[in-house]
Amino acid sequence: MQHQWIEKLDNYLSIIGENPILHAIVMVVLFWLAAWIIDKIILAWVKRFTDNTKAKFDDRLVELLHTPVFYSILIVGLIIATGILDLPGPISKTLFPIYYTILFMLWTVFLIRFTRIGLRQIADNDRYFGVLHPQTLPLFENLALLIILGVSIYYILSSWNIDMTAWLASAGIIGIAVGFAAKDTLANLFSGVFIMADAPYKIRDYVVLETGERGEVTNIGLRSTRLLTRDNIEVTIPNSVMGNTKVINESGGPSTNYRIRAQVSVAYGSDVDQVREVLTEVAEQEPEMNVFPEPVVRFRTFGPSGLDFELMGWIEEPAFRGRILDQINTAIYKKFNELGIEIPYSKHDVYIKSFPQDISNHKGSDDNEPEAGIEK
Structure with a gap:
């Protein structure tokens, strides 16, 4: 040609x-x-x-x-x-x-x-x-x-x-x-690519792993993902683990708000409406609680020793959950003390059917008389 x-x-x-x-x-x-x-x-x-x-x-x-x-x-x-x-x-x-x-x-x-x-x-x-x-x-x-x-x-x-x-x-x-030879490295590499492509979480998100680790995502690399815990400790997790475990993204979803829940019990006989008003007032007076969506109070169940209530509200960042819950629980406890609302605690009543017989007359009960085989 x-x-x-x-x-x-x-x-x-x-x-x-x-x-x-x-x-x-x-x-x-x-x-x-x-x-x-x-x-x-x-x-x-x-x-x-x-x-x-x-x-x-x-x-x-x-x-x-x-x-x-x-x-x-x-x-x-x-x-x-x-x-x-x-x-x-x-x-x-x-x-x-x-x-x-x-x-x-x-x-x-x-x-x-x-x-x-x-x-x-x-x-x-x-x-x-x-x-x-x-x-x-x-x-x-x-x-x-x-x-x-x-x-x-x-x-x-x-x-x-x-x-x-x-x-x-x-x-x-x-x-x-x-x-x-490099199957683990390749597994981390491809998992990192899939994580970045699927984007189940991103940098600065707060995530909770199935093993219990909770922290802010500081870096997503090709080999590993790094979390910064609330104890200011950085945890490095291989991407192959992140790709095969349950990850709860507390910063995910269509809304940027994060819901917190404060659970409290009151004694039987308490005024339910008064408890509801007190919890709502505590939520409204908390400066770091979002006004919208507004906080709600739910009467959950009749507990074994009291009435179980739950106060639910929204905050801006999941990282603030512990501190805000501390402030809300403190305010609830002080308010209940002022109004005389009892918070039940575990109580145990002991009933004695009969007392044992007097054994003071038994042989060897006299402290001054040594028992056989025992030197005084």
Whole structure:
């Protein structure tokens, strides 16, 4: 096929003579001229068109295309010129792989730069693409780099007629070995990507784990997630654990408010309406309790030793739960004491049916008389 179109070119170039060197020079000049026109005129016109758009991605793409397009067209001219010259076999078998290697290297560099710009553009618009985040961007950039380099190296070696079967088999065995050796690391890595994509929690959220840890999320990495507890202790948890455990996000949901519950019991016989008014008043006087939604009081159940009530209100941050509950419980206790509302506590009554018989007359009960076998 290659010889057919070279013969057609020779027929067209025969009008300037039969010298193959002259034909090769003409082809190189023509392709250089075509490369110059495309680079300086066509791409320049496209650049002026993209400058009128708000997006910056197309501007960078046109800038990246200058070098590979120009030199690719020029190298195609050299390939055709080399075919016209009909050089000896060893020379042509060396020149053509060199041309292909240069072509692959040009477009490999272009693809690496283009992929990097494209991934960063997607990461900046993470509201539209849920997988890419600034934290996962290095991972995807490195994966894209490895894929592009791997494909490019494969085709470059193939252009030199190097059999890649043994290399691919070796790479497969090495990949399996690495997968088994680093399975925990890979599990954490992929779990980190899925956590960032699914976003069950984000930085500054308060979460409670199934194991009981509770704290603020300070960092979500590719390998682990870090929590800062209320004791100011940082806990590092592997992402493989976070991806396979129950996580309660106290900062999640459509509302940013967080509900707290204060439970209290009053003695049987207490005025239910008065208790309800007192609890409502305590909630309204608490400055850190949200006015909306307004706090509510519920009479929950008849307990074993008292009437169980629950005061529910909303606060801004889950981190303030302990302190605000302390303030509310203190205010409830003081108010109940002022009004004489009894808070029941556990009481036990002991009934004695009969007293044991008087054993003072039994033998050996006299302290002055030693028992047998015991020295005084």
